[in-house]
Amino acid sequence: MVLSTVFYLPKLDQKYSCEYKEIPEPVIFPGCTVPLHGIDFPDPFHCRKSAVYKEFVNWSGRYLLATGIIVNSFFELETKTFKALIEEEPDVPPIYPVGPIVRTGSSNEVDGSGCLKWLGEQPSESVLFVCFGSGGTLTQKQLTELALGLEMSEQRFIWVVRNPNEKAKHGSYFIDDDEDGVDFHFLPDGFVERTKGSGLVVSSWAPQVEILSHGSTGGFLTHCGWNSTLESIVNGVPLIAWPLYAEQRMNAVLPADDLKVAFRVRENEEGIVVREDISRYAREIMEGEEGKMVRRKMREFKDSALKALSKDGSSTKSLAKVVETWKKLEQ
Template sequence: MENKKRIFHHHQQRQSRVMEAIVLYPSPPIGHLVSMVELGKFILTCHPSCSIHILITTPPYRADDTAPYIASVSATTPSIIFHHLPTISLPPSSTSSPNHETLTFEVLRLNNPNVHKALLSISNNFTVQAFIMDFFCGLGLSVAIDLNIPGYFFFTSGAGCLASFLTLPAIHKNTDKSLKDLNTLLAIPGVPPIPSSDMPKPVLVRNDKAYECFLESSTQLPKSAGIIVNTFESLESRAIRAISDGLCLPEDVPTPPIFCIGPLIFAHNQRGGGNDDVPECLTWLDSQPSGSVVFLCFGSLGLFTKEQLREIAAGLERSGQRFLWVVRNPPSHNQSVAIAGQVDPDLDYLLPDGFLDRTKDRGLVVKSWAPQVAVLNHDSVGGFVSHCGWNSVLEAVCAGVPIVSWPLYAEQRFNRVILVEEIKIALPMNESLDGFVNATEVEKRVRELMDSEEGESIRKRTKALKSEANAALSEAGTSRIAFTKLVESWNQG
């Protein structure tokens, strides 16, 4: 071990006059990669003498193709260099797991030797200042410690969710039940009381492998040189204060520095990065009145059954509101699609008979994808029905568009509590026990968002936060100040 460190320091000293490098290590899903790239771009904006190196892991399951996105970034930002790590082959017993999180953790666990080699290789030509890991990549911290590089975490969700993971080991000690069966409100510092069943989905079942992996990652967080969070001070001030004051960890466990440098969002999401044609949906929005359209979009993994799609359609039709709706194929159909490509949905088959004709004067249904940031920032859009993945939340905040929160997976139910009760920029979509939402609820919430006093109240709050988000990223803003402190910390490291 000491010999490895000596070799590494020899590399570092030999290259002390060459360019500094920051190495980023995202987990495989494209949403996490996009967040890491935006972090890299932000570092370059504030610290242009750096080069950014991103370690790319092949996902262990069928996922959105990241190659066009990576090619686009490489073409536009040559200071970001991608390193494709060798593909990890999982044993058959692992790949039978239906859980994306478990598969991801297993690949990342086996990835450490590749990460070690990559860091040594990069250090041949650069001085590695910091190694910044996705929360999923917590086991990579041991590699950073082994090579004496300051290791940081980049938490791609909000500070409230970070508080829940910092608190998870204590929650684990205080009960022997699964969170889904606990049926209680959890007191997590800095956030409203959280129903135990609204904790992030992968930690709901105690004897599940994903729970064990998330618990292990949670114990890694305090061991890092710092935690970078994609949020900003005025969006989650109470949660940020609770974490910084050490309230989320036991008294004998020091809290690492917290750097809130958001909102970092993907500002130019044209599909594939190379098409200059204006998407049809943006042209359609040009013809709609200001603030009149509700946009429905549920992320790359947000898939609904045919029955649920028909309920959404019925609710939208009865609401009388203008809408732009992105429809993807139901999961059973998607699973039979070849990995090479995505088949667009058959709208006539999936949606109620005559729906498209009856609503053509006030609605547009888009197949599979829309440029979400561009849509949210269009003057005609006045509301957003979203799964509330954190990237989408920040995009809505930066566009000043209020939300109807319809969580589907990951930490989205937790986000709904934060958005509705703490930040107050969302209305909740209420589902039945099996997760189904009927047409009446869709109609009610869409109307409420677009045409009620409560909808107007959260709209004003969201527009105020839009200004605060811009201020946070300005020269003297809280996120810029936090970033300066981050750079100082890794320079000292």
């Protein structure tokens, strides 16, 4: 969907004069099975007068000049979109879905958080992993709601926590958390003690790949960065989609609205996801009937991902075409 947006941005720029979040009707891109609402466009699109947005428009036109475009996705994940771009759009250069390309196996880093040891003591598929990526931050009010929602859900969890940030949802890119000095003073009084045993609160970093591939992990509350989304698909872990910034809202549309392998959180009028809803999402993804259906669908996409990367898989064949193109360019 993001690539479709890039190709059609010049047309959208001409069609609409308002800000994208004010577009009255949902936008449907060729091949996309679900519409995109204005609020879900990437952050740079929400200020048309900005230099960043104008640069996006300029560069989107240059994509059409490429000899080919390699995409970290796989045909079975976005079948209709790839078919539309590859077969029905003559002006679009060749598209090569070669994914999912994600890191697998051990990172060889010392797990100072103790996550993996703790996971090994939990029942199968019983733990909800909560992580907002390397940059994601929440306000103090939202951190409090998340903590109390996790506690209210009575589900096992691993939560990678960062200091609150009142100004930016990607605040961790601009602050240096002291992992050894965090005392979680910003969490509700007694929260860590009350959830001890059923929950593990970790400061700033955790071995995400190893956690998602662990048999005790049964759900992933995520910011919907594309790497995290692919990692969850490869490991068959269903999602609670909580996008924060950049293109994450657009990324969330695919698993939540199209593939139906995620629950997407809803904010109230103040932009807060309240504790009662957080508790409901956690309970449903881990033990609810709808959660079971979501889990089954995610396992199907896990199998599709493995097949795509196999010797005769779609991504392997697509990569072979890339190699052929490079060889021709060298001649």
